[in-house]
Amino acid sequence: MKNVPLAEVDHVDRAVLPIGTDYPPGHVLDWHAHRRAQFLYGATGVMVVDTADGTWTVPPERAVLIPPTTRHRVRMLGVSTRSLYVEPSAVPWWPAVCTVVDVPPLLRELLLAAVEFEPDYSLSGRAGSIAALLLHEISERAPLPFHVAIPATAELARLCRAYLAAPDAGVTNADWAAAAHMSERAFTRRFRTATGDSPAVWRARARLLAAVPLLRAASVSEVGARLGYASPAAFTAAFTRAFGTPPSRFATTGTPR
Template sequence: MRNVSLAELDHLPAEVLPIATDYPPGTLLTWHEHRRAQFLYAATGTMLVETGEGAWTVPGERAVLIPPGTRHQVRMLDVRTSSLYIEPDAVPWWPRSCRVVEVAPLLRELLLAAADLDADYASRDRDGALVALILCELATLTEVPLHIVLPHEAPFDELCRRYLAGPDIAVTNAAWARAASMSERAFTRRFRQLTGESPAAWRARARLLAAIPLLRHKSVTQVSELLGYSSPAAFSYAFSRAFSLPPSSLRH
């Protein structure tokens, strides 16, 4: 099923509804939620997913697991997706918060095949077996830590979401504290309580996440310069340490 709305199909008895969708660059799917669990795979491009808890950056050929009933929004950067909308009872192991995961070659091929299924696929043995194999493969996924915690308290949440939309190396703790009408010490203490890390460490991670869509079209050297790193080696080290994969692996 391609380029159709979940609302048209959600009533069907199938445990899994595979839907592939092509999005124009920059498409924003504003805040919404699904009754079913969602496996959202980026065949191309980069997806930026936000919930009330955090933000996840999903490069091409990776996916994000979105729990049922989770309010979220997604910005699509030149993305072609394959989604699976799954009845919660069929995936009792599904995580309670979003996770970015690697997608192995076998699962990628299964997703391509599932996109061509009709709405009544469950009535055919071969198609039902294909979807059953997909469910088996989903249970073996490996998480990639491409996320950042978002504070759930004003004005910290607004400051962080604004920074994610436009990371700026010139921003300081003092500037954030002034914007919050707090002392720098009090601001830093509360920020750490809300996110588990200092404002400076949080901003550094946010800048590294911002590198992911840039790496699709720019070299590691260019991205390191844009983000204010002293050298490509310093950028590559910081990126690999934060996300357990080298930035060169995200080049297309």
């Protein structure tokens, strides 16, 4: 199915409903939820998925597993998606929080084939076999670390979301503590309890996540400088430590890579 709203087919008696959707650049799917689990694959571009608990950046050729009934927002940056909407009873192993995963060639080809199915595809033929194999392949995927946690406290959450919107290497723990009307020590302790990271570590990771969409239109050198790194080598080293792959994997223009 292509460009079909889930609401039109959600009633169909199939555990897996594949839907492909094309979005205009910069499109935002505002806050919403669906009763089915969702495997959201970006065949092109970058997606940023927000929930109350965190932000997940989904690079090209990756996907995010979204649990059923999870309220979320998706920002599409040049994205054409291939989604699977899955009955929760069919995937008791589905993660309880959003999870970014790799999409190897076999899984990608299965997804591309599946979005050509009719809503009531035959369960006993090729389509049914592909749908079953898709779930087996997804269950084997390992999580990738393209996310940061968002604190439950509204005040801390506001600071984090504002930083994600405009990451600035010049922001310090003292700046955040002052904005929260707390001592730096008390703020740092509270933030670490809420997220599992110190504020400085959290901000460094947030800047690296911000690099992923920026690399679609700028070189590694340009993105590293914009995010406050002293050199392309320093940026590349930090990015590779955080995500297990160099930023050149996502860069489309400029040098060095």
